[in-house]
Amino acid sequence: xxxxxxxxxxxxxxxxxxxxxxxxxxxxxxxxxxxxxxxxxxxxxxxxxxxxxxxxxxxxxxxxxxxxxxxxxxxxxxxxxxxxxxxxxxxxxxxxxxxxxxxxxxxxxxxxxxxxxxxxxxxxxxxxxxxxxxxxxxxxxxxxxxxxxxxxxxxxxxxxxxxxxxxxxxxxxxxxxxxxxxxxxxxxxxxxxxxxxxxxxxxxxxxxxxxxxxxxxxxxxxxxxxxxxxxxxxxxxxxxxxxxxxxxxxxxxxxxxxxxxxxxxxxxxxxxxxxxxxxxxxxxxxxxxxxxxxxxxxxxxxxxxxxxxxxxxxxxxxxxxxxxxxxxxxxxxxxxxxxxxxxxxxxxxxxxxxxxxxxxxxxxxxxxxxxxxxxxxxxxxxxxxx
Amino acid sequence: xxxxxxxxxxxxxxxxxxxxxxxxxxxxxxxxxxxxxxxxxxxxxxxxxxxxxxxxxxxxxxxxxxxxxxxxxxxxxxxxxxxxxxxxxxxxxxxxxxxxxxxxxxxxxxxxxxxxxxxxxxxxxxxxxxxxxxxxxxxxxxxxxxxxxxxxxxxxxxxxxxxxxxxxxxxxxxxxxxxxxxxxxxxxxxxxxxxxxxxxxxxxxxxxxxxxxxxxxxxxxxxxxxxxxxxxxxxxxxxxxxxxxxxxxxxxxxxxxxxxxxxxxxxxxxxxxxxxxxxxxxxxxxxxxxxxxxxxxxxxxxxxxxxxxxxxxxxxxxxxxxxxxx
Numbered sequence: 001x002x003x004x005x006x007x008x009x010x011x012x013x014x015x016x017x018x019x020x021x022x023x024x025x026x027x028x029x030x031x032x033x034x035x036x037x038x039x040x041x042x043x044x045x046x047x048x049x050x051x052x053x054x055x056x057x058x059x060x061x062x063x064x065x066x067x068x069x070x071x072x073x074x075x076x077x078x079x080x081x082x083x084x085x086x087x088x089x090x091x092x093x094x095x096x097x098x099x100x101x102x103x104x105x106x107x108x109x110x111x112x113x114x115x116x117x118x119x120x121x122x123x124x125x126x127x128x129x130x131x132x133x134x135x136x137x138x139x140x141x142x143x144x145x146x147x148x149x150x151x152x153x154x155x156x157x158x159x160x161x162x163x164x165x166x167x168x169x170x171x172x173x174x175x176x177x178x179x180x181x182x183x184x185x186x187x188x189x190x191x192x193x194x195x196x197x198x199x200x201x202x203x204x205x206x207x208x209x210x211x212x213x214x215x216x217x218x219x220x221x222x223x224x225x226x227x228x229x230x231x232x233x234x235x236x237x238x239x240x241x242x243x244x245x246x247x248x249x250x251x252x253x254x255x256x257x258x259x260x261x262x263x264x265x266x267x268x269x270x271x272x273x274x275x276x277x278x279x280x281x282x283x284x285x286x287x288x289x290x291x292x293x294x295x296x297x298x299x300x301x302x303x304x305x306x307x308x309x310x311x312x313x314x315x316x317x318x319x320x321x322x323x324x325x326x327x328x329x330x331x332x333x334x335x336x337x338x339x340x341x342x343x344x345x346x347x348x349x350x351x352x353x354x355x356x357x358x359x360x361x362x363x364x365x366x367x368x369x370x371x372x373x374x375x376x377x378x379x380x381x382x383x384x385x386x
Numbered sequence: 387x388x389x390x391x392x393x394x395x396x397x398x399x400x401x402x403x404x405x406x407x408x409x410x411x412x413x414x415x416x417x418x419x420x421x422x423x424x425x426x427x428x429x430x431x432x433x434x435x436x437x438x439x440x441x442x443x444x445x446x447x448x449x450x451x452x453x454x455x456x457x458x459x460x461x462x463x464x465x466x467x468x469x470x471x472x473x474x475x476x477x478x479x480x481x482x483x484x485x486x487x488x489x490x491x492x493x494x495x496x497x498x499x500x501x502x503x504x505x506x507x508x509x510x511x512x513x514x515x516x517x518x519x520x521x522x523x524x525x526x527x528x529x530x531x532x533x534x535x536x537x538x539x540x541x542x543x544x545x546x547x548x549x550x551x552x553x554x555x556x557x558x559x560x561x562x563x564x565x566x567x568x569x570x571x572x573x574x575x576x577x578x579x580x581x582x583x584x585x586x587x588x589x590x591x592x593x594x595x596x597x598x599x600x601x602x603x604x605x606x607x608x609x610x611x612x613x614x615x616x617x618x619x620x621x622x623x624x625x626x627x628x629x630x631x632x633x634x635x636x637x638x639x640x641x642x643x644x645x646x647x648x649x650x651x652x653x654x655x656x657x658x659x660x661x662x663x664x665x666x667x668x669x670x671x672x673x674x675x676x677x678x679x680x681x682x683x684x685x686x687x688x689x690x691x692x693x694x695x696x697x698x699x700x701x702x703x704x705x706x707x708x709x710x711x712x
Contacts, residue, residue: 021476022469050472054465055502062462062499066433066469069456072476074469092458196431196454196470198481205434205457206444 002176007138007168008033010175011077011103012040014145016047017183018101021072021190024052024063028082029115030165031105035077057082061089061102068098069204071195073149076100079165080107083121087128090158094129094220096205099152099159099190103145106266106315107165108350116351117165119266119315122292123324129220131159131227132293136247136269138168139175143238143246144290146178149187150234155227162292164267166351182241224294231291247288249296252303254285261285261304261340262362263329264313265292268347268354275359284363289325297332304333307340309366314346322372341366345375352376400428400452407450408442412609414573414599414616415439415515419486421576422513422597425583428453429481431470435463435491438522439515461495463487464503467510475509482511482587489516489530493554504563504592511586511593517601518553525604529554532624533678534671535656537604542659547671552678560594561633568594569629574616575701578627578639585629598625606655618650620701623679626686627701640690642700644683647676 005013011034015023023042025035041047050067054060057078064074078086083104093100104122108114122132131151135141141163148159163169194202208216232248239245254261254276262284264272269288276286287303289296304310310333314323321327326344333339343365348354354376361375402423409416419439423430434440434457443450444457458466467485474481485503487496492514503510519537520526527540532553536542540549560568566589571579579597586593600616602609619625620639624647627639651657651672660668660675683689690700 022472024469024472050476052468052472052506054468055498055505058462059465059468059499059502062458062465063469063472065458065462066456066466066471067473067476068469069466070431070470070473070477072473074473088459089462096458196456198429198431198454201452201454203444203449203451203455203457205440206446206449207441208446212446 002174004172004174005138005177006033006170006172007141007163008170009037010138010142010177011145011163012037013177014142015075016041017178017180018073018075018146018149018187020049020075022050022052022064022067022074023076024054024060024067024074025076026054026057026060026078026082028057028079030107030117030169031077031079031082031103033169034103034105057085058089061086061093064100064102065089065093065096065098068093068100068192069096069196071190071192071197073190074100075102077103077105079105080109080115080121083125084109087125090125090128090130092205093158095216097156097223099156101145101148101152101159101161104160104162105165105169106162114350117167118349118351119162122160122162123316126293126324129157129224130293131155131157131224131231131291132162133159133231133290134162134265134292135168136267136273136288138171138173139244140246141168142175142177143242143244146183146187147234147238147246151227151230153190154230154234155223157223157227162266167267178242186238186241228291228294228296247290249291250299250303251288251290252285255283257306258283258285259308260363260366261287261307261310262313263287263289263310263325265289265325266315268313268315271354271356272359275356279356279359281360281363292325295328295332300329300332301336304336304340310340310342311362311365312342312344313362314344315348317346317374326372344372346372347374347376349374400424402426402428402430402432402451402453403443404450404452408445409438410603410609412602412612414601414612415488415517416442417573417612418515418579418597418599421573421579422484422583422595423453425580426482426484426511426587431474431481431483432456433458433463433467433470433483433485435487435496436460436522437488437491439486439488441522460491462499463491463496464510464512465499467512468503468506468508471508471510483509485510485512487514488521489514489518490520490528493529493556501563504560504565504594507591509590509592511583511595513595513597514556515597515599517599517604519601519604521601521604530556533674534660536659537656547667548656548659557596557628557630561630563592564633565592565594567629567631570596570598570625570627572598572616572620572625572627573600574613574620575627575639582629604656606658607653611653615650615653617701618645618653621645622647622650623683623688624650624675626682626688628686635686638686638688639701641683641688642690642702644689647679648672651675
């Protein structure tokens with residue numbers, strides 16, 4: 001049944017459908033409504049979970065680490081500075097191969113302090129060994145949240161579901177919350193073979209020296225790479241059940257013979273979908289990159305076949321280098337025969353609005369040429385600020 | 387002596403921490419961890435902060451633990467223990483969770499997570515093995531290092547006499563959380579330590595044990611003197627053994643006769659600079675430390691009545707080996 005729900009409310013409902021044993025979270029804008037809604041579901045008896053209201057994001061991540069190691073399906077959510085405070089634990093969760101799921105309500109990182117949306121936070125933990133999936137709208141976020149538990153538990157890798165702060169978390173959309181029966185069929189109870197159990201005492205998180213460490217890193221890399229097929233399978237199965245795909249690894253829209261493409265992640269994809277429908281612009285392909293980790297190099301290459309120009313949109317940047325997604329796409333396409341010329345821009349930093357009119361501006365980027373830049377920069381303001 | 391005549395061999399005893407780990411000779415922490423896990427029994431799940439205990443017990447692919455054990459980071463032993471406990475509750479399992487950390491991971495970097503765990507009333511026994519400095523990284527001062535002690539980051543010199551600040555009164559801060567039970571214990575008093583562990587294990591709620599655990603390497607005494615040194619810390623009043631219920635002092639281990647702190651200090655290289663003949667500051671700092679011991683004795687009322695050397699409740703009784711200096 002379709003319901004009009006705020007993004008955060010929808011995520012809380014989706015999490016509840018997954019029957020987590022333990023939820024731990026700490027308030028931070030714009031994630032707060034998720035933990036508030038989960039708390040209300042618990043208070044109203046609609047969600048039976050151990051809700052641990054911790055004293056920091058660091059402890060939120062630590063609590064779900066411990067809970068997962070003890071064999072409970074575990075969930076947390078955060079944003080921005082909270083993600084940074086969790087960082088050390090996030091590396092641990094993946095290093096210990098614990099299937100935790102978290103929502104990252106994407107937000108900029110200070111200083112200067114800014115509570116609005118961009119992708120600086122999840123990018124800062126890009127190398128933490130988590131699967132990172134980006135959502136274009138709230139339906140995708142709901143579906144991805146449910147899929148995330150399947151993916152995590154099948155791969156024993158943690159999954160970060162990235163949804164744009166405010167743009168998605170605080171937006172009321174009409175969407176479908178699946179039935180409990182359907183989710184129960186899709187997501188069986190969590191069984192963890194390495195569970196902490198006095199009947200079968202294991203040591204988890206032991207010291208590994210130089211003689212084995214490289215092998216642990218190799219296995220982590222392999223596991224991330226191999227999770228790509230699980231992400232695809234789990235989404236396909238969801239589509240069979242609900243009729244909806246959440247976007248697999250990468251989804252492509254637009255005419256087959258288009259010579260220009262735009263690759264983006266997150267809610268701007270929805271904006272561009274709308275722009276493609278309602279604005280007159282040259283024919284172009286829109287590539288929605290859902291899986292940023294693992295980065296689906298093969299899928300990206302085949303989506304780029306036949307393109308002359310590819311504009312890669314970043315919602316964060318690496319100062320002193322440029323766009324992060326842009327850099328990765330260049331690497332992914334290097335050596336590709338007839339690879340498109342790649343252009344890289346950042347837009348919508350710290351909540352700067354990305355309007356429909358951004359779409360033709362992006363398609364114009366190849367005509368201007370040049371290297372990485374912040375496309376919606378307002379140079380006149382630089383004078384005021386110096 | 388044949389194996390059957392050895393009373394230890396004839397007494398089957400559960401060991402949570404096996405022999406064969408890589409701790410130094412005379413390691414107080416290894417002894418304390420063995421005593422704690424022995425007393426707690428097999429139905430436990432341990433969490434362990436980063437530190438010597440984690441390093442010397444689990445060089446992969448080996449592990450010295452016979453009970454389930456989880457290590458994550460330096461500062462989150464209490465938080466991962468909270469998560470384990472929440473999961474056990476969610477699953478209806480009843481094993482007791484014991485979180486462990488050194489003084490660095492407890493007094494300093496892990497303090498916030500510990501405070502949160504206590505405030506949320508998780509059913510976890512937190513054990514701090516207090517060896518009064520960051521020993522795993524090579525003897526740096528912590529919030530638990532005693533005043534005037536030498537560490538590699540509080541070295542004595544022309545301008546300094548070791549650590550300038552006081553040992554943090556952690557037990558009082560723990561007491562302020564009004565948890566059901568908190569206590570200090572020492573490896574020199576294993577009976578008392580075991581009793582306190584068992585007491586904590588019976589309580590459904592957060593409990594805390596601070597276990598004084600000498601580090602021969604860091605304190606600068608011979609590995610064979612660990613127990614004597616630990617005992618002197620108690621007998622001088624520098625490390626009082628107390629029990630707190632809901633934040634109130636419930637019992638103390640009385641001192642039948644006070645031992646001057648100099649007798650404790652002079653056995654450890656970390657206090658050697660306090661015995662320099664030609665340095666007036668040395669005398670002053672010794673007096674400071676004596677004053678701290680006197681304050682503890684006064685505050686907790688450690689002066690016991692009578693001097694019956696067979697009374698097992700005193701810190702200096704025969705049953706506990708008698709005064710270390712006799």
